[in-house]
Amino acid sequence: MTETATARRSRITPEREAELYEAVLDLLREVGYDALTMDAVAARTRSSKATLYRQWGGKAELVAKAVRHNKPGSMLEGVDTGTLKGDLHALTRRSDDCEMEQNSALMRGLAMAMHANPDLLKAFREHLVEPEMVMFRAVLQRAIDRGEVRADNPAIDYVVHMMIGAFAARTLIDDQPPTQTFLLSYIDAVVLPALGVHTGRTSSAG
């Protein structure tokens, strides 16, 4: 059982592991993947580089694990308001502006690296994009079941593009981070009308 003994000797506690992943995600947001060094991770977490390499093998593995460890900000659990507008607003309100800015920074920090590193792209998709897609699909299915949205509305396939796209484009276009206020207004102006859900508008009739 020499192997087990070695594994145990080099193993760190789950709390310490979580702390390390948080530090890696913070560094990714601050400097991005390319500029993130194992030296910086070691310094930030007061660990030795030898430990980091022994435990994770290298930067790509460590970053992919940290992304996998990141919990999606908004979960569906407990959200069921009875209307699509209510559900989409409730989901948006579950991430505060600080979390949104953090996710936006993480997306920027990983954008380039994901395309060079299939493992990282897989981790990002599985742990950050797909939970969002599952959530939006569930909310839409309820709206279809209630008769709010037609099952053959072609915009159904693009709800995640609309939402993640607005999120990503906000910083580029307006030089401002995505906020709850922006996303709620975008949902009412774009997402619901595209899905054929007509909500009362406060703008004056033309």
Add this chain to the structure above:
Amino acid sequence: MTETATARRSRITPEREAELYEAVLDLLREVGYDALTMDAVAARTRSSKATLYRQWGGKAELVAKAVRHNKPGSMLEGVDTGTLKGDLHALTRRSDDCEMEQNSALMRGLAMAMHANPDLLKAFREHLVEPEMVMFRAVLQRAIDRGEVRADNPAIDYVVHMMIGAFAARTLIDDQPPTQTFLLSYIDAVVLPALGVHTGRTSSAG
């Protein structure tokens, strides 16, 4: 006039300058801003690093100039089909899939750097984002003038978010580059309905 003489001595031809900027943009697409080195630019363009530093001062200035030099892929000139759908489709068709993938790669390559470098962000916004916004605004204004879109439709403010967002989200969500086919289908399913423009759909009635 010693200064002018010095400036002239170090000046490169406009053709050579264009060639250098193209090489810088190619490198940005391939490796991203952080991993782009002046050594790599020198090697790729067969120039000396001394020349590059003398001419541009440093990497940030060189990259910002290269971005400024990049021509927007789609210009409004010559596009006026008489319908919003026709205009948006025509604009989309002016960039082929290769150009779209190049712009997508450039966006990824600059995403992180822009937030650390205000000059680069300014260059990116002024030379890549704003021409797109001006173009979409002109096309929308025509649609409003024709009575196709109501002037108070709240989606008008989000047309660029919808378009650039879908462009950026495509790779993240579907692991595929944005293509003409994808964007044309997204325009019909999302952009036009959000703007209250109802075009005939081929999907079966539910």
